Amino acid sequence: MAMVQEKSDQITRRDPNAIEAVVAALAAKFGNRLVTSRAVREQHANTTSWIANEPPDAVVFPQATDDVQDIVRICAKQRVPVIPFGTGTSLEGHINAPYGGVSIDFRDMNRVLAVNAQDLDCVVEPGITRKQLNEHLRDQGLFFPLDPGADASLGGMAATRCSGTNAVRYGTMKDNVLALKVVLANGELMTTARRAKKSSAGYDLTRLIVGAEGTLGVITELTLKLSGIPEAISAGVCPFPSVEAACNAAIGTIQSGVPVARIELLDELQVKATNLYSKLALPELPMLFVEFHGSPAGVAEQAERFGEIARDLSGGPFEWATKPEDRSRLWQARHDAYWAARGLRPGAQALATDVCVPISRLAECVTAAQREIAELGLVAPILGHVGDGNFHLSLLVDMSDAAEVKAAKTLCERLVERALAMDGTCTGEHGVGQGKMKYLAGELGGPALAAMAAIKRALDPDDIMNPGKIVAI
Amino acid sequence: MAMVQEKSDQITRRDPNAIEAVVAALAAKFGNRLVTSRAVREQHANTTSWIANEPPDAVVFPQATDDVQDIVRICAKQRVPVIPFGTGTSLEGHINAPYGGVSIDFRDMNRVLAVNAQDLDCVVEPGITRKQLNEHLRDQGLFFPLDPGADASLGGMAATRCSGTNAVRYGTMKDNVLALKVVLANGELMTTARRAKKSSAGYDLTRLIVGAEGTLGVITELTLKLSGIPEAISAGVCPFPSVEAACNAAIGTIQSGVPVARIELLDELQVKATNLYSKLALPELPMLFVEFHGSPAGVAEQAERFGEIARDLSGGPFEWATKPEDRSRLWQARHDAYWAARGLRPGAQALATDVCVPISRLAECVTAAQREIAELGLVAPILGHVGDGNFHLSLLVDMSDAAEVKAAKTLCERLVERALAMDGTCTGEHGVGQGKMKYLAGELGGPALAAMAAIKRALDPDDIMNPGKIVAI
Numbered sequence: 016m017a018m019v020q021e022k023s024d025q026i027t028r029r030d031p032n033a034i035e036a037v038v039a040a041l042a043a044k045f046g047n048r049l050v051t052s053r054a055v056r057e058q059h060a061n062t063t064s065w066i067a068n069e070p071p072d073a074v075v076f077p078q079a080t081d082d083v084q085d086i087v088r089i090c091a092k093q094r095v096p097v098i099p100f101g102t103g104t105s106l107e108g109h110i111n112a113p114y115g116g117v118s119i120d121f122r123d124m125n126r127v128l129a130v131n132a133q134d135l136d137c138v139v140e141p142g143i144t145r146k147q148l149n150e151h152l153r154d155q156g157l158f159f160p161l162d163p164g165a166d167a168s169l170g171g172m173a174a175t176r177c178s179g180t181n182a183v184r185y186g187t188m189k190d191n192v193l194a195l196k197v198v199l200a201n202g203e204l205m206t207t208a209r210r211a212k213k214s215s216a217g218y219d220l221t222r223l224i225v226g227a228e229g230t231l232g233v234i235t236e237l238t239l240k241l242s243g244i245p246e247a248i249s250a251g252v253c254p255f256p257s258v259e260a261a262c263n264a265a266i267g268t269i270q271s272g273v274p275v276a277r278i279e280l281l282d283e284l285q286v287k288a289t290n291l292y293s294k295l296a297l298p299e300l301p302m303l304f305v306e307f308h309g310s311p312a313g314v315a316e317q318a319e320r321f322g323e324i325a326r327d328l329s330g331g332p333f334e335w336a337t338k339p340e341d342r343s344r345l346w347q348a349r350h351d352a353y354w355a356a357r358g359l360r361p362g363a364q365a366l367a368t369d370v371c372v373p374i375s376r377l378a379e380c381v382t383a384a385q386r387e388i389a390e391l392g393l394v395a396p397i398l399g400h401v402g403d404g405n406f407h408l409s410l411l412v413d414m415s416d417a418a419e420v421k422a423a424k425t426l427c428e429r430l431v432e433r434a435l436a437m438d439g440t441c442t443g444e445h446g447v448g449q450g451k452m453k454y455l456a457g458e459l460g461g462p463a464l465a466a467m468a469a470i471k472r473a474l475d476p477d478d479i480m481n482p483g484k485i486v487a488i
Numbered sequence: 489m490a491m492v493q494e495k496s497d498q499i500t501r502r503d504p505n506a507i508e509a510v511v512a513a514l515a516a517k518f519g520n521r522l523v524t525s526r527a528v529r530e531q532h533a534n535t536t537s538w539i540a541n542e543p544p545d546a547v548v549f550p551q552a553t554d555d556v557q558d559i560v561r562i563c564a565k566q567r568v569p570v571i572p573f574g575t576g577t578s579l580e581g582h583i584n585a586p587y588g589g590v591s592i593d594f595r596d597m598n599r600v601l602a603v604n605a606q607d608l609d610c611v612v613e614p615g616i617t618r619k620q621l622n623e624h625l626r627d628q629g630l631f632f633p634l635d636p637g638a639d640a641s642l643g644g645m646a647a648t649r650c651s652g653t654n655a656v657r658y659g660t661m662k663d664n665v666l667a668l669k670v671v672l673a674n675g676e677l678m679t680t681a682r683r684a685k686k687s688s689a690g691y692d693l694t695r696l697i698v699g700a701e702g703t704l705g706v707i708t709e710l711t712l713k714l715s716g717i718p719e720a721i722s723a724g725v726c727p728f729p730s731v732e733a734a735c736n737a738a739i740g741t742i743q744s745g746v747p748v749a750r751i752e753l754l755d756e757l758q759v760k761a762t763n764l765y766s767k768l769a770l771p772e773l774p775m776l777f778v779e780f781h782g783s784p785a786g787v788a789e790q791a792e793r794f795g796e797i798a799r800d801l802s803g804g805p806f807e808w809a810t811k812p813e814d815r816s817r818l819w820q821a822r823h824d825a826y827w828a829a830r831g832l833r834p835g836a837q838a839l840a841t842d843v844c845v846p847i848s849r850l851a852e853c854v855t856a857a858q859r860e861i862a863e864l865g866l867v868a869p870i871l872g873h874v875g876d877g878n879f880h881l882s883l884l885v886d887m888s889d890a891a892e893v894k895a896a897k898t899l900c901e902r903l904v905e906r907a908l909a910m911d912g913t914c915t916g917e918h919g920v921g922q923g924k925m926k927y928l929a930g931e932l933g934g935p936a937l938a939a940m941a942a943i944k945r946a947l948d949p950d951d952i953m954n955p956g957k958i959v960a961i
Contacts (some may be wrong), residue, residue, distance in 0.1 A: 133739060133848035176688040187686050189695065190663065205935035211844040212876045213660050214913035215649040215699055217920055217928050217958050218940045222662065222695035226688055243745045266606060272716045274747075313786055371684040375606035403685045440687035447690055455690050462678035466947060467691045473946035474939060485690050 028114045033093035034072045037117060040089045041075055048076040048123075059100050059110060059118040064366055065414070066108035066449055071098055071118040078123050080196065080204060080235040087233065088202035090117055094477045099229040101171030102144060104163075106367050107448025109175065109228050113483040119233060121170055127151050128236070135241045136193055136210060141170020141234045157241045160185035163444070164350050170234045175446040176226030180349070183269070183402030184276040184308065185242060187444070189225050196236035197224050200475040210238055223470075228446055229481035231474045245308035248276075249318055250342045253325050253333040254300040258282055258385065258397075260328040261301040262378035265401040267324040268305075269374060273317050277306040278402040279349055282385065285356065285396035285409075292355030293348035303330070303401070304349050306342075356396045356409035363394070363411040368427050370434035371405040371443025380437055381406055384430055391422040405443035447485045455486065501587045506566035507545045510590060513562045514548055521549040521596075532573050532591040534581040537839055538887065539922055544571055544585035551596050553669065553677060553708040560706065561675035563590055567950045572702040574644030575617060577636075579840050580921025582648065582701050586956040592706060594643055600624050601709070608714045609666055609683060614643020614707045621712075630714045633658035636917070637823050643707045648919040649699030653822070656742070656875030657749040657781065658715060660917070662698050669709035670697050673948040683711055696943075701919055702954035704947045718781035721749075722791055723815045726798050726806040727773040731755055731858065731870075733801040734774040735851035738874040740797040741778075742847060746790050750779040751875040752822055755858065758829065758869035758882075765828030766821035776803070776874070777822050779815075829869045829882040836867070836884040841900050843907035844878040844916025853910055854879055857903055864895040878916035920958045928959065 041049045050056075056070035072095075077083045090097045096116025103110060112118065121142030128138040132155050139148060144166045149158050161172060163179035171177075173195065178187035185191065194208035207220035224231060255261035258280070265278050281289060281302045290297055303325070307317040322333050336342045348355075357365045372380045381397060388395045388408075399406030408430065412423045431441045431454050441447075441454035456464050467486045471478070478488055514522045523529075529543035545568075550556045563570045569589025576583060585591065594615030601611040605628050612621060617639045622631050634645060636652035644650075646668065651660035658664065667681035680693035697704060728734035731753070738751050754762060754775045763770055776798075780790040795806050809815040821828075830838045845853045854870060861868045861881070872879030881903065885896045904914045904927050914920075914927035929937050940959045944951070951961055 131846065131848065133743065134846040135743065136846070176692070178686055178688075182686065186663075189692060190659075199935060199939065203935040203938075205939055206933050207936060209908070209913050209931060210846045210911040211878075211907075211913040211916065212847065213651055213655065213844055213878065213916050215651075215915045215917050215919040216913045216924070216931055217699070217936075218704075218943060219649070219662060219692075219695045219699050220932075220936055220939060222692045223943075226690070226692050231691075243743065245745070270606065270608065270716065272718070310789060312789055316783060316785055371686055373604065373607040373609070373683045374685065375604065405684075405686065434684075435682070438683040440682050440684040440689045442688045443684060443686050444688050446688040451689070458682060458689055459693075460679050462672060462676040463680060463690075463693055465676075466672065466678055466693060469946040470691060470696075470943055473942040 033095050034115055037090055037093050037095045038073050041073060041086065041117065044085060045075055050074045059103065059120065061108040061111045062103060063106050064108060064450060065364065066111065069111040069113050071112035072115045074118045074120050076120050076123050080198070083119060083198045083233055083235050084202045084204060086117065086119055087198050087200065091200060091202060091477065091479055094479055096479050096482050097233065098481050099170065099174065099233045101142065101168030102166065104165035104167050105171060105175055105448065106445045107450035109446060109448040109484060111449060113449070121168060124235070130155060132157060134210065136238055137241055138236060138238050139169055141237060142168050144168050145172065152241065156244050158244050159239055160242050161188060161191060164353070169237055169239065173225050173234055173237055174228050176444070178400070178403070178444040180277045180279055180400060182400060183278060184274055189222055191240045192221055192225050192237060193240055194238040195221055195224050195234050197232035197234055199232045200477065200480050205232065226446070228448065228484050230471060230485050231480060233480070247311040247314040248306060248308055248342065249314045249335065249337060250306040250345055251333055251335040252297060252345065253303045253305065253330050254298045255303065255328065255330040256300065258301045258381050259378040260330060261303050262381060262401055264303060264325050264328050264330055266374050266377070268321055269402055271320060271324065273320050275305060275317065275321065275402060276308040277304065279304040280397070280399035280401040280406065281352065282397040285352060285398055288355040288359045288396055289348050289352060292358045293351055295348055304345065352398050353409060356411060359396070360394055360411040364414045366410040366412060366423065367407055368410070368430065369405060369407045369443050369445045370430055370439055370441060371403060372434050372437045372439030374404040376437040376439070377401060377404045380433060383433055384408065387426055387429055391426055393422055393426060395426065403443065404439070449484060452485065452487070506568050507588055510563055510566050510568045511546050514546060514559065514590065517558060518548055523547045532576065532583060532593065534584045535576060536579050537581060537923060538837060539581035539584065542584040542586050544591040545588045547591045547593050549593050549596050553671070556592060556671045556706055556708050557675045557677060559590065559592055560671050560673065564673060564675060564950065564952055567952055569952050569955050570706060571954050572643065572647065572706045574615065574641030575639065577638035577640050578644060578648055578921065579918045580923035582919060582921040582957060584922060586922070594641060597708070603628060605630060607683065609711055610714055611709060611711050612642055614710060615641050617641050618645065625714065629717050631717050632712055633715050634661060634664060637826070642710055642712065646698050646707055646710055647701050649917070651873070651876070651917040653750045653752055653873060655873060656751055657747055662695055664713045665694055665698050665710060666713055667711040668694055668697050668707050670705035670707055672705045673950065673953050678705065699919070701921065701957050703944060703958050704953060706953070720784040720787040721779060721781055721815065722787050722808065722810060723779040723818055724791070724806055724808040725770060725818065726776050726778065726803050727771045728776065728801065728803040729773065731774045731854050732851040733803060734776050735854060735874055737776060737798050737801050737803055739847050739850070741794055742875055744793060744797065746793050748778060748790065748794065748875060749781040750777065752777040753870070753872035753874040753879065754825065755870040758825060758871055761828040761832045761869055762821050762825060765831045766824055768821055777818065825871050826882060829884060832869070833867055833884040837887045839883040839885060839896065840880055840918070841883070841903065842878060842880045842916050842918045843903055843912055843914060844876060845907050845910045845912030847877040849910040849912065850874060850877045853906060856906055857881065860899055860902055864899055866895055866899060868899065876916065877912070922957060925958065925960070
């Protein structure tokens with residue numbers, strides 16, 4: 016029923032004349048930086064999940080903020096949607112164009128505009144990826160810590176309130192964006208904050224835009240907090256007899272105040288997949304990958320405490336990777352977990368979903384998910400940023416098998432229901448996009464959803480900023 | 489001119505019949521928990537600055553969230569303002585009632601509703617003060633770290649996006665509030681988030697309400713992040729030959745990654761005042777008060793690094809307070825700085841103002857302020873949360889001397905202008921209230937101010953939620 020509604024809405028909202036006028040105006044201005052080929056348009060829509068690919072009508076490649084203002088003004092005049100595009104790695108259909116419109120690809124806006132080393136901040140364009148940024152920063156002994164696995168763009172990471180493996184220590188994008196420049200629905204450029212480390216000057220527009228998934232405006236510049244590259248880093252892996260024991264070790268580590276930089280759970284199936292894919296010989300048991308940052312003495316102390324906690328829970332032996340190349344190999348294996356999971360079932364579609372619960376409920380939530388995966392006869396290794404109570408399923412689904420697809424959808428529904436019943440959230444870091452809109456009312460209730468819709472209407476009355484994501488208005 | 493405008497607006501917006509109807513309805517429901525005496529009303533308006541005392545028409549003391557919903561509904565029906573009140577310690581006129589209305593005093597809503605020790609969080613009512621909360625938590629080895637000096641209420645601290653002495657390590661209220669319950673202008677109760685440590689589920693309503701100063705809704709419940717009481721704490725004071733040297737030591741400490749818990753600057757005049765008031769014998773030089781939290785070894789390492797940085801800048805001797813009672817005495821002296829400053833000039837009004845700049849500009853900003861204080865012939869000791877680039881002036885002004893009042897206002901204007909010119913903010917932690925509304929456009933520009941006004945209109949179309957603060961609509 017909902018699908019029928021969406022389709023009909025989509026048809027009534029697409030105005031071919033308006034789109035034609037926009038494409039003509041953009042072509043006149045941007046020449047061959049406007050592309051309308053089907054292949055390119057499809058690459059700029061969802062390609063990472065079972066949400067259908069809904070391509071935009073055109074893709075444009077701006078080179079500066081005022082290009083973006085021009086694009087938005089041209090689209091606003093005809094009430095044609097604009098959809099910001101970074102690297103296309105988002106997981107909930109954020110970049111789809113259900114009502115058509117223009118995808119703004121930030122590929123060419125990837126400059127570092129300033130590095131203020133004394134202030135531990137930098138100013139960048141939204142198209143720069145985290146690896147490009149860290150390459151640029153390395154000589155100065157600085158880095159941008161957030162690491163979602165994919166080499167995502169900073170604009171996309173801000174838009175989805177991304178976090179990743181070391182958010183447990185360094186926070187999420189909400190904690191690491193100091194200020195933004197944002198093109199609003201009327202084409203005006205909004206500055207959300209100055210470069211001071213903190214401010215009480217009015218509503219927190221920075222945090223409002225971080226996580227708004229492009230539905231309130233298009234980010235064209237980011238001021239980011241940086242961190243010093245730690246003097247010492249140590250990393251290791253530690254197997255546990257059960258997922259409960261591994262989760263409890265993560266809880267104990269956080270509670271005892273160890274400032275762990277990463278603490279990642281791989282369940283037994285994910286370890287198996289990783290061994291196969293990354294040619295490792297880890298014991299096929301639930302495993303924590305951990306990393307500590309600090310002074311040499313501080314890192315040694317953290318590792319020792321973690322080791323004690325793990326031993327008390329029958330974890331171990333704890334294997335260290337002290338050499339940078341071994342550490343890289345280990346974390347590369349963790350980052351390749353998605354590809355490793357796919358290797359478990361070649362030809363199947365891999366679908367990633369995430370929830371986040373209060374850490375005290377984590378073991379219960381993960382083990383219930385494992386039980387359900389088994390009951391439904393599915394293949395779905397589990398990965399978790401367990402220091403934050405956040406974990407992922409990688410569902411490997413034969414999309415031609417209707418019963419299996421249905422079982423997979425049931426699994427996802429129940430995962431969210433269980434997380435909500437535990438006072439958790441339907442998404443810790445992937446965002447809402449199209450895929451999780453249906454869960455927001457259950458998570459936050461009517462007044463919160465009404466407030467979100469009121470804010471959306473206030474800032475984007477014609478619903479042209481990435482419409483059909485987060486909240487319907 | 490602006491004043492005249494405000495006054496006339498105030499007259500046209502006050503409807504005596506509406507207020508009478510509200511007072512009657514509230515009296516019927518709340519009995520003697522509704523107070524209309526002049527003395528109590530004046531206590532519930534601004535008493536901490538040179539902004540005039542603008543009392544509400546009545547003060548009501550709710551005991552539960554549904555009381556607050558009833559109050560808001562009664563007021564909304566008559567379009568009469570509601571002004572939330574915690575402890576009255578805010579510094580920019582936040583609790584004034586320029587258009588009359590009802591002050592909601594949260595004195596009786598000060599319960600701890602839950603402590604989730606495993607999750608390092610708790611749920612509280614907004615009237616609880618930080619000292620009451622920490623008293624409650626101590627047995628469990630937990631504490632709520634934020635410390636603005638005054639024993640403020642948690643509701644007020646969230647509303648003003650407060651930070652204080654240890655924000656440099658633990659963050660500000662934006663970082664330490666997990667979720668809120670908020671009564672909206674229509675009387676509905678909004679839940680901003682669940683208890684998960686992180687979430688990407690839609691707009692960040694929590695961060696929108698934190699710092700909104702009651703202008704978008706009334707906070708009736710807070711879920712707060714807690715920290716473990718550090719195993720070891722050490723504190724000390726270190727004099728420096730100049731304010732520049734002290735600021736540079738703070739910059740060096742932050743840059744070298746020392747996770748200092750507090751790093752507070754007192755300028756020479758503030759040290760003199762503190763010696764007199766707190767009976768200390770500190771050398772009358774610019775001084776850093778520092779505190780380190782961690783494991784015993786970690787704290788020793790941090791202190792050693794700070795000592796090296798200080799020595800390189802000709803700071804020292806660094807005096808330690810290892811005994812808890814000495815440490816308390818030291819920090820009590822720091823917290824009494826406001827009273828100590830007042831002691832420098834008995835009978836004068838003490839006015840606190842704050843700005844925050846990128847830390848690389850801090851020394852320049854503080855010394856320029858000192859120069860200006862001298863040029864204008866004013867008495868204004870300086871205190872700073874210098875690890876964040878945030879500092880305060882305590883202006884001691886003879887309010888009967890018009891020339892001096894004018895000079896003090898000039899000083900405040902120039903302080904803000906200079907902070908903005910350095911890419912800083914007009915307020916790091918005190919908030920906007922009435923006092924700093926005029927600076928927001930200069931700080932953030934027209935589009936940001938328009939966005940704030942649009943959000944305000946969207947959530948509070950009749951402008952009844954603490955009107956006349958942050959942004960005019």
